Amino acid sequence: MGGGGGGGGGDDEEWLPRCPCPADVTIVLVGKVGSGKSATANSILGSKVFASKHSYSSVTKMCQMSRTTRSDGCAEPRTINVIDTPGLFDMSTTTEDTRKEIAKCMEMSKNGIHAMLLVFSADSRFTREDADTIECIKIFFGDSIVNHMILVFTRGDQIGEVNWKDMLADKDASYLQDVAKQCSDRIILFDNKTIDAQHQEEQLNKLLDAVDSVISNNNGIPFSNKMFTQIKEEHDRQNEIGVQGSAEQTSMPRHDIYDGYLMLITKMVEEKLNSTIEKLQKQLMEEQKARQKIESEVAEAKMRSEEEIRKLREELEKAKQDSDKARQFYEKFKWMECAIM
Missing domain, CATH: 3.40.50.300 (P-loop containing nucleotide triphosphate hydrolases)
Structure with missing residues (x-):
């Protein structure tokens, strides 16, 4: 850099x-x-x-x-x-x-x-x-x-x-x-x-x-684009009108012609700005939807995870109980075996 x-x-x-x-x-x-x-x-x-x-x-x-x-x-x-x-x-x-x-x-x-x-x-x-x-x-x-x-x-x-x-x-x-x-x-x-x-x-x-x-x-x-081209075309057209107007001694003042020209450009800019804002709003809504979807998926995954953890704990507890039960049977039968002998 x-x-x-x-x-x-x-x-x-x-x-x-x-x-x-x-x-x-x-x-x-x-x-x-x-x-x-x-x-x-x-x-x-x-x-x-x-x-x-x-x-x-x-x-x-x-x-x-x-x-x-x-x-x-x-x-x-x-x-x-x-x-x-x-x-x-x-x-x-x-x-x-x-x-x-x-x-x-x-x-x-x-x-x-x-x-x-x-x-x-x-x-x-x-x-x-x-x-x-x-x-x-x-x-x-x-x-x-x-x-x-x-x-x-x-x-x-x-x-x-x-x-x-x-x-x-x-x-x-x-x-x-x-x-x-x-x-x-x-x-x-x-x-x-x-x-x-x-x-x-x-x-x-x-x-x-x-x-x-x-x-x-x-x-x-x-750099240029469609809007610049339209502005240049309008500028050339206004110049042509001004030249013709001078030749014909038009009653419209020069500054009125320029103001009208500037109003046309402002209208173009306004339309472009409005479409830009609409595009940004649409993009924002799409990003918000995408974020909400991810948040929902994360919440669901968390719920699934919590449910899976609960099941694992139950299985672990059951396995522990089964193990304790098996140990008890083992010790009981081992004691019986010793008593018989």
Whole structure:
């Protein structure tokens, strides 16, 4: 597994790109409130674009996108689009505002997601709930999204590389180890507090190496699915309507056209979320039934076991009584034999 910004199951060379770098790269940061998403996004961008502070409530209130241009080993400078999200996909996703923000996130990344950074705080225990969040993302997007996932753990300044490696190897870190395995051990410790320019550049290069590895492993093709395709088609259609409307001097304001477009995407997201929730409820019911069946079988086995033990005890008692009776007869007849003689 990766260490302080290092690679996954092996050396950093495994993360070197093996195909041409795309001119545009889209990175989406996802994670719980307070995990350090915005700070990590700012580190990638090289400036404080997104509001970031340590807080128990979400500092990022809506999906935001910014971009930067980097020349980092590619033949030509490339644009890196960074999308910061307000604590999405942790399955508190039932409010209207959250649905709208998921819709915005998908609209911003309509051309596909090259890498999804799942951001966690390294100074907090990785729990079953964290692992379940990733399962929810897989259910929402589809299993193939894991091929584009990178685990990023912030607070590297507090943990340190040695402690981090010990934490990853800990036998009690099974949830984290299972998730890391799903992501092919693409896991990075990141320090957003460092003021060391060399360290900043080194860890950013390692993070972008991991992104390039994901891009390469997917043959340069970003993650997309049916919903992304529908959003892109609707976007192109709205653009066409806008162009025609301009030519015909339509009375409908541009922002009304965009709002209608966003409402359509929100409806798509809502339908997908509802189907995801239904799927989770069905899965939960099946798991509960399976658990109840096992509990019933265990109880029956216990009853059978207790009944079998009772029968064995009765048989043992009977055998003991028979043995005592036989011994008594033996002693009686032995005494009679001695008396006769």
